[in-house]
Amino acid sequence: MNLADLIRRPPQWRRSGGPMSDVVFSSRVRLARNLAGMPFLTRCTETQLSEVAGLLRGALMRLSMGGETLYVDLAATDAVDRQLLVERHLISKQLAETDIPRGVAIAGDETVAVMVNEEDHLRVQVLRGGLRLDACYGEIRRLDEMLEGQLSFAFSSRFGYLTACPTNVGTGLRVSVMMHLPALRLTGKLETALRAARDMHLAVRGLYGEGTEALGDMFQLSNQVTLGRSEEQIVADFRDEVVPVFIDYERQARKALLEHRRMALHDKVHRALAVLRSARLISSEEALQLLSYVRLGLSLEILDGLGVEDINELGLVVQPAHLQKLYDKRMSSAERAEARAALLRQRLGGQGAVD
Amino acid sequence: MNLADLIRRPPQWRRSGGPMSDVVFSSRVRLARNLAGMPFLTRCTETQLSEVAGLLRGALMRLSMGGETLYVDLAATDAVDRQLLVERHLISKQLAETDIPRGVAIAGDETVAVMVNEEDHLRVQVLRGGLRLDACYGEIRRLDEMLEGQLSFAFSSRFGYLTACPTNVGTGLRVSVMMHLPALRLTGKLETALRAARDMHLAVRGLYGEGTEALGDMFQLSNQVTLGRSEEQIVADFRDEVVPVFIDYERQARKALLEHRRMALHDKVHRALAVLRSARLISSEEALQLLSYVRLGLSLEILDGLGVEDINELGLVVQPAHLQKLYDKRMSSAERAEARAALLRQRLGGQGAVD
Numbered sequence: 001m002n003l004a005d006l007i008r009r010p011p012q013w014r015r016s017g018g019p020m021s022d023v024v025f026s027s028r029v030r031l032a033r034n035l036a037g038m039p040f041l042t043r044c045t046e047t048q049l050s051e052v053a054g055l056l057r058g059a060l061m062r063l064s065m066g067g068e069t070l071y072v073d074l075a076a077t078d079a080v081d082r083q084l085l086v087e088r089h090l091i092s093k094q095l096a097e098t099d100i101p102r103g104v105a106i107a108g109d110e111t112v113a114v115m116v117n118e119e120d121h122l123r124v125q126v127l128r129g130g131l132r133l134d135a136c137y138g139e140i141r142r143l144d145e146m147l148e149g150q151l152s153f154a155f156s157s158r159f160g161y162l163t164a165c166p167t168n169v170g171t172g173l174r175v176s177v178m179m180h181l182p183a184l185r186l187t188g189k190l191e192t193a194l195r196a197a198r199d200m201h202l203a204v205r206g207l208y209g210e211g212t213e214a215l216g217d218m219f220q221l222s223n224q225v226t227l228g229r230s231e232e233q234i235v236a237d238f239r240d241e242v243v244p245v246f247i248d249y250e251r252q253a254r255k256a257l258l259e260h261r262r263m264a265l266h267d268k269v270h271r272a273l274a275v276l277r278s279a280r281l282i283s284s285e286e287a288l289q290l291l292s293y294v295r296l297g298l299s300l301e302i303l304d305g306l307g308v309e310d311i312n313e314l315g316l317v318v319q320p321a322h323l324q325k326l327y328d329k330r331m332s333s334a335e336r337a338e339a340r341a342a343l344l345r346q347r348l349g350g351q352g353a354v355d
Numbered sequence: 356m357n358l359a360d361l362i363r364r365p366p367q368w369r370r371s372g373g374p375m376s377d378v379v380f381s382s383r384v385r386l387a388r389n390l391a392g393m394p395f396l397t398r399c400t401e402t403q404l405s406e407v408a409g410l411l412r413g414a415l416m417r418l419s420m421g422g423e424t425l426y427v428d429l430a431a432t433d434a435v436d437r438q439l440l441v442e443r444h445l446i447s448k449q450l451a452e453t454d455i456p457r458g459v460a461i462a463g464d465e466t467v468a469v470m471v472n473e474e475d476h477l478r479v480q481v482l483r484g485g486l487r488l489d490a491c492y493g494e495i496r497r498l499d500e501m502l503e504g505q506l507s508f509a510f511s512s513r514f515g516y517l518t519a520c521p522t523n524v525g526t527g528l529r530v531s532v533m534m535h536l537p538a539l540r541l542t543g544k545l546e547t548a549l550r551a552a553r554d555m556h557l558a559v560r561g562l563y564g565e566g567t568e569a570l571g572d573m574f575q576l577s578n579q580v581t582l583g584r585s586e587e588q589i590v591a592d593f594r595d596e597v598v599p600v601f602i603d604y605e606r607q608a609r610k611a612l613l614e615h616r617r618m619a620l621h622d623k624v625h626r627a628l629a630v631l632r633s634a635r636l637i638s639s640e641e642a643l644q645l646l647s648y649v650r651l652g653l654s655l656e657i658l659d660g661l662g663v664e665d666i667n668e669l670g671l672v673v674q675p676a677h678l679q680k681l682y683d684k685r686m687s688s689a690e691r692a693e694a695r696a697a698l699l700r701q702r703l704g705g706q707g708a709v710d
């Protein structure tokens with residue numbers, strides 16, 4: 001497997017739906033770990049950074065993850081490849097943009113990605129479609145134990161695992177879900193819901209995590225504090241107390257739309273699909289927004305004849321790096337807008353699909 | 356023929372196109388006349404207003420116009436009927452909204468409409484599709500002569516025909532064209548063109564004449580001064596000097612769009628048709644704007660399989676009074692938005708047309 005293979009197929013987890021996938025797009029658990037006896041990244045010399053990267057690459061390639069493991073040395077990739085990995089949620093924007101020795105180990109099925117030299121020496125993430133935090137957590141426990149067998153991590157008996165940012169000290173664990181909240185936005189209740197999330201000490205982020213904007217009505221909600229609580233507690237609270245509240249908010253909003261603004265909702269959904277099937281130029285932002293309405297329309301059975309898994313896949317392939325890899329050339333923003341529109345017409349059976 | 360018949364068929368002149376109909380939607384010539392020995396309307400008593408209306412109704416019913424003549428006593432109509440006549444350009448908004456004794460005589464083919472007690476005692480208008488000012492003028496000359504045979508008009512050997520507003524004194528003639536100028540707007544050159552029109556002493560008005568806004572990129576250009584020039588001169592100047600300038604501006608703008616913004620133009624046109632074919636709610640303003648893009652797309656052969664005459668007809672039937680007459684009930688703005696969208700889907704063969 002190499003990087004070029006990635007573009008040929010979407011990750012299976014993204015197509016498979018999963019529990020509560022009408023609202024919960026994906027679940028993610030990640031661990032932050034640092035090597036004992038080695039400074040945090042910001043205090044490493046160039047030599048030490050390379051040493052960490054080399055050491056961890058070796059350890060990760062010996063790890064058994066989902067399918068064959070691909071290790072990508074990010075210093076040896078170009079910007080489009082790194083952007084491709086960001087779009088697939090396999091690395092963070094931050095890791096894409098620094099220029100220190102760094103890399104990522106990716107499981108063949110893309111349910112696991114381990115970033116090396118991001119903010120901590122190691123950032124292990126497990127991803128699944130729908131609300132599947134237990135599965136994510138089980139897998140990350142397994143990976144953590146296997147890594148502990150090979151490596152020695154910075155740990156304090158008083159604080160727990162030590163991390164570069166104090167908010168991660170303790171378990172080093174962060175639990176998050178990517179939620180699709182179009183109805184909350186359409187009913188004007190999004191800000192209230194997100195304020196409630198912040199009051200519950202959750203971090204609310206955009207489609208690509210910290211410092212990114214919400215695209216296609218996707219919002220990442222995650223726990224913010226890991227110190228002083230057991231890992232099991234964090235996962236259980238998040239799964240049983242936190243996420244259901246927001247699922248309920250969104251479902252109530254969808255019900256309200258169906259009951260009180262039925263025609264306006266149908267209008268939005270049908271127009272969205274019509275524009276996706278007929279545009280000749282379309283930006284990534286607009287495409288994601290319209291796909292969001294189509295996804296909502298499928299979930300509420302306003303539309304049929306389309307699979308939500310195909311819509312989820314389109315949400316990935318319309319993005320800039322994916323488009324350029326698919327067409328195998330560098331494209332300007334204007335060229336991408338044209339290629340994106342052609343791709344959408346082709347995939348959605350639109351008018352003029354074979355222009 | 357009665358008012359209810361009007362809704363059953365669009366006027367033929369609106370469907371027939373005519374010369375330069377890629378840019379010139381319609382041509383119109385009108386005459387203002389007042390009865391000799393009778394005060395102008397603003398100085399008439401109620402009795403005199405009724406007397407004028409009765410006298411002119413009789414004279415108009417004896418006139419031979421295109422097809423059977425329908426005389427509508429506007430004081431006996433409801434607001435929707437009057438709005439229907441405005442939408443068909445058979446009466447002015449002003450005449451629809453006053454409450455004095457007044458009426459309109461309409462030729463069966465709707466190429467002639469004579470308003471009684473609008474601003475002057477008589478306002479005779481002749482309408483044709485495309486650039487057909489000569490035909491309009493010929494017909495209005497014929498009507499004027501026939502009216503002169505029955506009636507005596509206020510005339511001064513020094514000033515010519517006397518009218519309520521000084522700008523109409525002289526010939527009482529106004530010549531105008533309704534132009535479709537979408538490319539000038541899309542290229543940002545509309546303001547410059549309209550400023551040039553005003554510099555040429557033309558009046559620029561919206562879709563429904565004086566004091567109305569431009570809808571669907573339709574602009575009425577008309578001559579502003581009638582004193583001191585012969586009728587033939589006015590018509591010839593307007594036809595040969597004035598209108599061709601604006602036809603050329605618009606055609607140049609269309610050419611520029613095709614050459615330099617081809618994809619953006621195709622995008623606008625295809626999106627417009629897709630939205631018209633799929634919306635579940637649509638306002639009159641938006642429908643007219645989207646029909647404008649479709650009309651442009653047909654003219655530039657970006658679209659085919661649709662007749663421009665059907666698009667012209669839709670531009671009429673999507674309007675509020677037409678919709679209500681078509682569905683034969685009073686509808687709120689929200690109900691109209693739904694009915695309008697359903698009608699457009701049905702007429703344009705859209706998705707969910709038989710919802």
